[in-house]
Amino acid sequence: MRNTLIAGASVIALLLAGAQVAFAADMYAPAPPAPPAPPAPEPFNPWYVAAFGGASFMEDVDAKGSAEIDAEDYAFDGKLTSDMGFIVGGAVGRSFGAMRGEVELSYSENDFDKAKGKYTDPGGSEHISDSVGGDSGTVMVLANLWYDFNHTGALRPYIGGGAGLGFTDVSVKADDMKLVDDSNVGFGFQLGAGMKYAVTNTVDLDLSYRFRGVLDVKASDDTSFGPNSASAKVKDDFYSHNIVAGVTYHFSGF
Incomplete structure (x- = not known):
């Protein structure tokens, strides 16, 4: 009887041990493989380049002239008018959220077409409007600051302006005679407003108005032809109104 009990206990112990091993095997599961790490985001580049024209x-602008011809005096005091001209340029800039700072280089040119004002000769004086030739060409280097409304949207109105230097070359001709051929460096500025439209995440189209000026432009010349002489002077602030279209490329999107 005793041997039978010992044998039965041994069988029970073996059965319990086998059950524990089977239970442990059922409970074990290998760890799932780690998911692949997402690619590192490309660093944001806030810089952009722009080109424009319009x-x-x-x-x-104010102009004066005088001449002594055959010992007689002639004078003009009035203004020069000009035809529609053009402006072209480019900029390199950096975005700071809604603000943008940039350095701009541009060139504008306008042809003079008429001289209007008071003309005096030995017979008296009168108001005239005569054709003239020549042009005014200006290179401007400006540091601009623009504020973009809705700067993360596709349609972004903006305002701003800039200041810097204007290099102006002035040429005035009358009856194929050059009266002024001179250059000037002065304070330049612009104020403007416009609208940008995002064609893609990196490319914008731009339409804007810019009021530009170069202050205190002075250009003068003296001319001699035989016993006769003439002098002419253009002295004024040169202001212009500009309608400009452009394209901007953002290196990392806006």
Whole structure:
């Protein structure tokens, strides 16, 4: 009887041990493989480049002239008017959220077409409007600051302006005679407003108005032809109204 009990206990112990091993085997599961790490995001590049061009309308500028021909005096005091001209340029800039700072280089040119004002000769004086030739060409280097409304949207109105230097070359001709051929460096500025439209995440189209000026432009010349002489002077602030279209490329999107 005793041997039978011992044998039965041994069988029970073996059965319990086998059950524990089977239970442990059922409970074990290998760890799932780790998911692949997502690719590192590309670093954001806030820089951009822009190019633009458009129409330029220069305001009238003050001009004076005098001549001594055959010992008689002639004089003019009035304004020079100009035709519609053009403006082209480019910029390199950096975005700071809604603000943008940039350095701009541009060139604008307007042809003079008429001299209007008081003309005096030995017979008296009168108001005239005569054709003239020549042009005004200006290179401007400006540091601009623009504020973009809705700067993360596709349609982004903006305002701003800039300041810097204007390098102006002035040429005035009358009856194929050059009266002024001179250059000037002065303070330049612009104020403007416009609208950008995002064609893609990196490319914008731009349409804007810019009021530009170069202050205190002075250009003068003296001319001699035989016993006769003439002098002419253009002295004024040169202001222009500009309608500009452009394209901007953002290196990392806006």
